Amino acid sequence: MTALTSSLKGRMLAFVTAVAVALGLAIVAGSQPAHAANRDGLRADATDTCIWDGVGFWVQRCDVWSQAMGRNIPVQIQPATNGGNAGLYLLDGLRATDDTNAWVNDVNAAQTYVDSNITLVMPVGGAGSFYADWNSSAKYDLHDPVNYQWETFLTSELPGYLESNFGVARNNNSIAGLSMGGTAALTLAGKHPEQFRQALSFSGFLTTTVPG
Secondary structure, three states, X not given: OOOOOHHHHHHHHHHHHHHHXXXXXXXXXXXXXXXXXXXXXXXXXXXXXXXXXXXXXXXXXXXXXXXXOOEEEEEEEEOOOOOOOEEEEEEOOOOOOOOOOHHHOOOOHHHHOOXXXXXXXXXXXXXXXXXXXXXXXXXXXXXXXXXXXXXXXXXXXXXXXXXXXXXXXXXXXXXXXXXXXXXXXXXXXXXXXXXXXXXXXXXXXOOOOOOO
């Protein structure tokens, strides 16, 4: 991920935009009520709250409770401009941090999509997870285990939150990822076609059984 040049990152983001528009990831009229027409309001419910993210462009940083992982998962969300019900999930690379998603740090997806009618969904964290459900702790330290249940979170827990708070339909989403996230994007879309209408991979590990 660090080897990508600024120019390549810019072309990559422009390509995502073009493909999303070309394939008609916009609105499935009437399929779900829209609650995100007003970008100025921070979302909040009984258990989860949002704050304004420092990246700007109406991005909210929301703590979304995951029963599967037993903790809140930060998600950076930019609501659709006019209450559109489409969502675009953007997944991070292998070195994902707990501070911010690379799609608003290394490239500014929020600025690129600021005038779109698509809600950006950018989960924070999950380094080395491949956004999968793990059978055991992701750390050797038994006194400080790391419970990775990312597939469950992204496909079973987060969609309901997005539907209730941002008007994102459960069946009108695309998913894209870089490196590790590219692998996960294709895997999750293949396993959950009812949720994701298209998938994009940038430098993903698409044949994980090949040495190197």
